Amino acid sequence: MKVHVDMDLCQHYGQCVFTAPEVFDLDDNGELVYHAEAPDSQRSYVEAAVMACPVQAIRIVD
Amino acid sequence: MPRIAVVGGSLGGLRVTEALFSSGWEGEIVVISEETHPPYTRPPLSKAALTAAPDLTVLAFQQRPEAARADWRFGVRAEGCDLEQRTLSLSDGSTLRFDGLVAATGVAARRLPERIARSGCAVRTYDDCVALQPRLRPGATIVVIGAGFIGCEVAATAVKLGCSVHVVAIDDVPLKTPLGDTVGAAVQRRHEAHGVRFHLGTQVERITDEGGGHLVALADGTTLRCDTYVQAIGSDPCVSWLEGNGLDLADGVACDNWMRMGGIPGAVAVGDVARFPNPMFDDVPRRVEHWQMPADTARRAAATLVSDLAGEPADPRPFHPLPSFWSDQYDVRIQSFGNLAIADRIEVIEGDLDTEAAVGYFRDGRMVGAVLLGLPKKALLLRRQMLQELTPPATPAEGAA
Numbered sequence: 001m002k003v004h005v006d007m008d009l010c011q012h013y014g015q016c017v018f019t020a021p022e023v024f025d026l027d028d029n030g031e032l033v034y035h036a037e038a039p040d041s042q043r044s045y046v047e048a049a050v051m052a053c054p055v056q057a058i059r060i061v062d
Numbered sequence: 063m064p065r066i067a068v069v070g071g072s073l074g075g076l077r078v079t080e081a082l083f084s085s086g087w088e089g090e091i092v093v094i095s096e097e098t099h100p101p102y103t104r105p106p107l108s109k110a111a112l113t114a115a116p117d118l119t120v121l122a123f124q125q126r127p128e129a130a131r132a133d134w135r136f137g138v139r140a141e142g143c144d145l146e147q148r149t150l151s152l153s154d155g156s157t158l159r160f161d162g163l164v165a166a167t168g169v170a171a172r173r174l175p176e177r178i179a180r181s182g183c184a185v186r187t188y189d190d191c192v193a194l195q196p197r198l199r200p201g202a203t204i205v206v207i208g209a210g211f212i213g214c215e216v217a218a219t220a221v222k223l224g225c226s227v228h229v230v231a232i233d234d235v236p237l238k239t240p241l242g243d244t245v246g247a248a249v250q251r252r253h254e255a256h257g258v259r260f261h262l263g264t265q266v267e268r269i270t271d272e273g274g275g276h277l278v279a280l281a282d283g284t285t286l287r288c289d290t291y292v293q294a295i296g297s298d299p300c301v302s303w304l305e306g307n308g309l310d311l312a313d314g315v316a317c318d319n320w321m322r323m324g325g326i327p328g329a330v331a332v333g334d335v336a337r338f339p340n341p342m343f344d345d346v347p348r349r350v351e352h353w354q355m356p357a358d359t360a361r362r363a364a365a366t367l368v369s370d371l372a373g374e375p376a377d378p379r380p381f382h383p384l385p386s387f388w389s390d391q392y393d394v395r396i397q398s399f400g401n402l403a404i405a406d407r408i409e410v411i412e413g414d415l416d417t418e419a420a421v422g423y424f425r426d427g428r429m430v431g432a433v434l435l436g437l438p439k440k441a442l443l444l445r446r447q448m449l450q451e452l453t454p455p456a457t458p459a460e461g462a463a
Contacts, residue, residue: 009120011110011390012438013388014438014441014442015353015354017442018445026438026439026442028439029438030395030436030438030439047126050124051077051123051124051126051357052354052357054103054105054106054353055103055105055106055110056103056120056121056122056123056124059124
């Protein structure tokens with residue numbers, strides 16, 4: 001599955017890191033980093049991350 | 063066909079609708095939404111959405127496909143509820159019968175009494191945000207009444223937009239209730255460094271219109287002249303429609319740990335309006351107005367409701383979501399995990415309150431909460447630590463059935 005984060009919207013709140021830590025993380029400066037290509041086994045966690053994002057920045061592309 | 067009525071069409075109403083359908087609910091769901099907009103995210107309303115014309119297409123939630131299976135009725139309010147007869151009276155004069163009920167009415171912005179102020183923007187809804195945003199223009203003088211999170215965030219945003227900002231509050235320190243004096247004072251210093259002028263320990267006596275602006279008269283004798291004033295004096299849970307059912311509505315609606323209102327099977331509450339006990343801390347029911355609570359309580363309430371309506375016992379495991387919130391003010395992000403209000407001791411455990419810091423909130427020597435100013439990586443660690451230490455042992459709780 002492909003994951004896309006709109007970095008213009010992203011505020012690095014890290015709510016996605018709480019719900020899908022295998023796909024999303026914060027770097028040492030607190031900036032969001034993520035795997036744009038994630039295994040399908042992560043789908044339910046990424047879906048939860050989409051819903052948890054306070055600024056609606058995450059999309060599952062396929 | 064059996065019907066669940068969801069009263070409230072914001073985040074809690076949306077998430078409970080999705081959770082009910084995905085928990086296997088095959089009946090009907092009717093969502094009663096007083097607002098005319100589709101559900102949208104509120105945290106940006108006091109921050110990014112105030113910096114340029116707010117855009118509902120950006121703020122509206124992505125919905126799971128099942129949400130569209132519900133019958134969404136916008137612009138309608140529940141005015142009364144009879145839990146015994148299982149009916150709702152709606153503002154359009156109709157009556158809606160239900161088998162299961164979800165209260166998701168949230169909170170409404172509190173307003174100063176009309177004898178004190180007749181207008182002034184609040185910051186709770188999209189429409190509020192649309193009304194306020196064009197007034198925060200460079201050079202404008204803004205008086206923010208209230209120094210809670212909304213007041214402080216609006217003040218910080220207005221300063222960033224080039225406004226001259228006063229904050230008036232009855233407390234002697236901003237954010238006194240949610241964060242306590244030590245951290246509140248540190249936040250105040252940051253605001254003052256950006257030019258915000260605080261008028262604390264006083265209150266607004268009267269606001270009058272003058273020219274195109276307003277005169278804000280304070281109890282301490284000061285009068286502030288401004289172009290716009292913002293009412294950020296807190297919020298009240300929307301529970302009047304539940305009156306007459308013997309429920310405890312003293313502060314939101316009292317629920318059990320299964321989110322049942324008054325422990326009544328088939329009637330649950332979610333989100334800001336729900337007051338429920340969290341076994342992470344104690345058995346005192348509390349309301350928690352945090353971002354992830356509508357989603358967490360929606361999952362719990364949906365599972366309970368589906369079980370109740372099927373005549374089956376509810377999930378025996380205790381429900382213990384970790385409270386957590388954040389607030390953006392200038393270049394610092396304030397984040398919190400746990401329950402700060404029950405602490406008897408506060409200690410800076412890392413850093414310095416005037417730069418970046420982690421602050422522990424302890425009760426009887428146990429860390430029950432933490433606040434971070436900045437330190438985003440430390441926040442992830444502390445959150446994990448709190449989840450480990452505060453999660454109660456997995457023994458089935460009583461009263462599930």
